[in-house]
Amino acid sequence: MSAAVSFSLQLPLHGPAGPYTMQVEGTVAAGHTLALYGPSGAGKTSLLRMLCGLTTPAAGWLQVGDARWFDAERQAHVPAQARHIGVQMQQPALFPHLNALQQLRFAGASHAEAHLLLDMMELSTLAGSKPARLSGGQQQRLALARALARKAPLLLLDEPLSAQDSALRLRLQDRLREQQRAHGFTLIVASHEPAEIVRLADEVWQLDGGQIVARGTPAERLLQGAPHGTVIAQEQDGRVLVIAIGGGVLRMRAPAGADCLPGTRMAIDATRLLP
Numbered sequence: 151m152s153a154a155v156s157f158s159l160q161l162p163l164h165g166p167a168g169p170y171t172m173q174v175e176g177t178v179a180a181g182h183t184l185a186l187y188g189p190s191g192a193g194k195t196s197l198l199r200m201l202c203g204l205t206t207p208a209a210g211w212l213q214v215g216d217a218r219w220f221d222a223e224r225q226a227h228v229p230a231q232a233r234h235i236g237v238q239m240q241q242p243a244l245f246p247h248l249n250a251l252q253q254l255r256f257a258g259a260s261h262a263e264a265h266l267l268l269d270m271m272e273l274s275t276l277a278g279s280k281p282a283r284l285s286g287g288q289q290q291r292l293a294l295a296r297a298l299a300r301k302a303p304l305l306l307l308d309e310p311l312s313a314q315d316s317a318l319r320l321r322l323q324d325r326l327r328e329q330q331r332a333h334g335f336t337l338i339v340a341s342h343e344p345a346e347i348v349r350l351a352d353e354v355w356q357l358d359g360g361q362i363v364a365r366g367t368p369a370e371r372l373l374q375g376a377p378h379g380t381v382i383a384q385e386q387d388g389r390v391l392v393i394a395i396g397g398g399v400l401r402m403r404a405p406a407g408a409d410c411l412p413g414t415r416m417a418i419d420a421t422r423l424l425p
C-alpha cells in the first residue's frame with residue numbers, strides 16, 4: 151500500500167537574513183524513500199509540514215496517489231487530520247494521559263500490532279508507561295511506532311532517530327526498512343546524517359535556502375567523488391566519523407587529537423570500526 155507524491159509548492163519564510171519564498175517541486179515514486187538533506191534552516195521541516203497539512207502553502211498543488219490534497223487555484227485543502235499519513239515530527243507530541251500501548255491503539259493499531267510495534271522499538275517493558283515517565287529517546291521511538299501504527303501509504307519523518315545511540319539507530323534503520331518492504335509505504339525522511347541517508351534512501355534531495363539545489367541517489371549526492379577514506383560527516387560531537395569507502399560508508403571512532411573535519415582523508419583503523 152503506497153502512494154506516489156507530486157507537488158509544486160510555495161511558502162513565504164522568514165530566515166535570519168529576512169523574508170524569502172520557499173519554492174519546491176518534485177515527484178516521489180510510490181514505495182520509494184526520499185531523504186531531505188541540508189543545513190539547519192534549509193526548509194526540510196517546512197516542506198514536511200506542507201505535505202502533512204500542518205502548514206498551508208501560499209501557492210501550488212499537492213497530489214498524493216489519486217487525491218488532490220492541496221490546490222491553491224481550486225481553493226482545495228484537505229486538513230491534516232483527513233490525510234491518511236503516518237507522521238513523526240521533531241517534537242514527539244504524545245498524549246500525556248495515554249500510556250505507550252494506548253498511544254498506538256489510538257493511532258489505529260490492534261492490540262497485537264501495538265505490542266509488535268513496541269517490541270520493534272525496544273519499548274515492550276514500557277507498554278504501561280505514560281510519556282512523562284519516558285526518556286527523550288524512548289518518546290522519540292514511541293512517536294515513530296505511532297507513525298507506523300497508522301498503516302498509511304505515506305510516512306513523513308523529521309529526523310526520526312536523532313535521539314538514539316548509534317547501535318540502536320542502526321537496528322531501527324534496519325527495522326524501518328523491513329517495515330517498508332512488508333507494507334510498501336512511500337517514505338519521506340528529513341535527516342542530517344549521510345550514513346543514515348545512505349542506509350535508508352533511494353533518492354536524496356539537497357535543500358538550501360528553501361530551494362532544492364541538487365537531486366540524485368545517496369551514492370551520487372553524498373559519496374560520488376569522495377575518494378576512499380574521505381570523512382564525509384562527523385557524528386556524536388566529532389567522536390564518530392562517517393567515512394566513504396568505494397561507494398559505501400563505514401563508521402569509525404575518531405582517533406584522539408586528529409584533524410577529522412569532513413573532507414579529510416583518514417587511514418582506516420580496523421580496531422576503531424563501529425557496527
Ligand SMILES: Nc1ncnc2c1ncn2[C@@H]1O[C@H](COP(=O)(O)OP(=O)(O)OP(=O)(O)O)[C@@H](O)[C@H]1O
Binds near residue numbers: 189
Ligand atoms: N512558521 C514560519 N514562518 C516563517 N518562517 C519560518 C516558519 N517556520 C520556520 N521558518 C523559517 O524557515 C526556514 C526553514 O526552517 P525549517 O524548520 O524548515 O528548516 P530545517 O531545514 O527543517 O532545519 P533543521 O534542520 O534545523 O530542523 C528557517 O529560516 C526558519 O527560520
